[in-house]
Amino acid sequence: MYEKYFEQVFRTVFNRVQDFELAAEITSESFGKALVNIEKFKYKGYPFSAWLTRVAINCCYDYFRAQKKSRTVSLEKYATHDLAFEVELEESDKELWLALLPEALGKLKPRELELVELRFFEGKSFAEIAYILDITEGNAKTRTYRVLKRMKKHFKRTVR
Amino acid sequence: MSYRFVRKSETPSAERIESAKNFNEALEASKSFSEFGISSSALKGGVTIKSLVLGSVGILVSGSALCFGVLGVNPFPVKEPVNEDTKIEQQLEKNSQIHIDSLDRAEIKGQVEQLDQVNDEFTSSPLHYEDLLVRASPLPSTEAFLQFVDRELEYPKELLDDSIEGFVEVRFKVNRKGETEDFKISKSLGRYFDEEAIRVIKQYKNWKPATYSGEAQEDFLKLKVTFTLDSN
Numbered sequence: 385m386y387e388k389y390f391e392q393v394f395r396t397v398f399n400r401v402q403d404f405e406l407a408a409e410i411t412s413e414s415f416g417k418a419l420v421n422i423e424k425f426k427y428k429g430y431p432f433s434a435w436l437t438r439v440a441i442n443c444c445y446d447y448f449r450a451q452k453k454s455r456t457v458s459l460e461k462y463a464t465h466d467l468a469f470e471v472e473l474e475e476s477d478k479e480l481w482l483a484l485l486p487e488a489l490g491k492l493k494p495r496e497l498e499l500v501e502l503r504f505f506e507g508k509s510f511a512e513i514a515y516i517l518d519i520t521e522g523n524a525k526t527r528t529y530r531v532l533k534r535m536k537k538h539f540k541r542t543v544r
Numbered sequence: 545m546s547y548r549f550v551r552k553s554e555t556p557s558a559e560r561i562e563s564a565k566n567f568n569e570a571l572e573a574s575k576s577f578s579e580f581g582i583s584s585s586a587l588k589g590g591v592t593i594k595s596l597v598l599g600s601v602g603i604l605v606s607g608s609a610l611c612f613g614v615l616g617v618n619p620f621p622v623k624e625p626v627n628e629d630t631k632i633e634q635q636l637e638k639n640s641q642i643h644i645d646s647l648d649r650a651e652i653k654g655q656v657e658q659l660d661q662v663n664d665e666f667t668s669s670p671l672h673y674e675d676l677l678v679r680a681s682p683l684p685s686t687e688a689f690l691q692f693v694d695r696e697l698e699y700p701k702e703l704l705d706d707s708i709e710g711f712v713e714v715r716f717k718v719n720r721k722g723e724t725e726d727f728k729i730s731k732s733l734g735r736y737f738d739e740e741a742i743r744v745i746k747q748y749k750n751w752k753p754a755t756y757s758g759e760a761q762e763d764f765l766k767l768k769v770t771f772t773l774d775s776n
Contacts, residue, residue: 386565386567386570387565390561390565391558391561391562394556394561394564395556395561398554398556399553402548402550402553402554404556404560404564407564408564408566408569409569411564411570412566412569412570412572412573413570413573415570415573415574416569416570416571416572416573416574416575416576416577417573417574417577419570419571419574419577420574420577421577445545448545449545454545454546454547454548455545455546455547455548456547456548456549456550456553457547457548457549457550458550458551458552458553459549459550459551460551460552460553461553482551485549486547486549489547489549490546490547493545494545497547
């Protein structure tokens with residue numbers, strides 16, 4: 385289990401902390417937690433890796449909360465093709481979009497951020513995202529698009 | 545929670561990640577977590593002892609919980625009353641339900657014991673189809689019932705000018721005799737629509753009650769009645 389999923393879990397954690405040592409530490413903690421609670425995993429049509437992701441993300445937020453640290457957000461990813469398409473971003477708008485992003489993202493709750501990142505950066509299905517974040521699939525879909533709409537609105541309002 | 549924004553994110557190479565593997569650290573972490581585990585299981589032990597002492601009470605509680613599952617009693621309280629009359633009606637119903645509940649308790653307890661016996665007998669054999677809960681349904685078929693509702697439903701004349709469209713969600717009980725009762729509106733579209741929806745469902749008399757182990761049971765059903773202007 386450790387050998388097979390280490391890289392995947394590590395990358396999930398690393399994307400959120402952007403610190404190699406720290407990511408290693410939280411990854412170990414995630415696996416420790418997963419080992420202890422492995423009997424709680426029940427197959428519900430989602431891969432085991434989704435369960436591990438769920439544990440790892442929760443570990444990350446436990447850390448942020450306990451250490452009063454900030455979650456790292458990579459701005460560049462928010463200008464990728466898929467997301468730019470969703471918020472109807474022109475190629476020429478990208479620089480402006482990147483400049484405005486911190487303000488727009490700062491208003492989002494961690495869970496809303498997770499929705500967007502899991503969907504667009506990690507390419508997960510809404511069903512899997514729903515399982516990871518412990519919400520329903522319909523809810524995951526609605527909330528993701530609501531967040532995008534809000535970001536779009538914020539951008540359009542500031543530019544005009 | 546605050547965020548730290550970075551323009552460009554790092555992507556560590558697979559080799560570098562490989563070098564971070566440290567299974568012993570994960571094991572250490574798991575040990576510290578399992579220590580918590582021990583304390584919580586010790587707590588669980590305490591609870592079991594308590595429930596042993598209060599054994600008889602325990603059976604009653606589990607009995608009523610099972611009643612929700614087996615009899616399909618509606619676990620969601622209905623919120624919006626239609627008007628004052630239905631409010632009073634609902635309260636009356638509530639009172640009578642409480643009454644029935646306490647009467648049924650002894651019966652349920654008996655049922656639970658019976659079920660336990662059945663379980664003991666058939667633990668190794670597959671599920672017996674008699675044990676299945678069959679939900680209440682309209683006769684001869686659900687399609688026929690929906691067609692009936694479609695045919696009978698009339699858009700309230702009083703509101704024709706307002707051109708309101710939408711749906712009313714009605715919850716109702718099909719009792720052991722296959723009669724509908726206890727109509728409640730869980731999603732209202734205004735008084736006239738609510739009354740019309742209830743009137744139409746009330747007219748349909750042909751119901752098959754729910755059964756559990758072949759024995760008739762009460763069941764709660766939910767129906768969405770949609771009002772559109774095109775059909776009228």
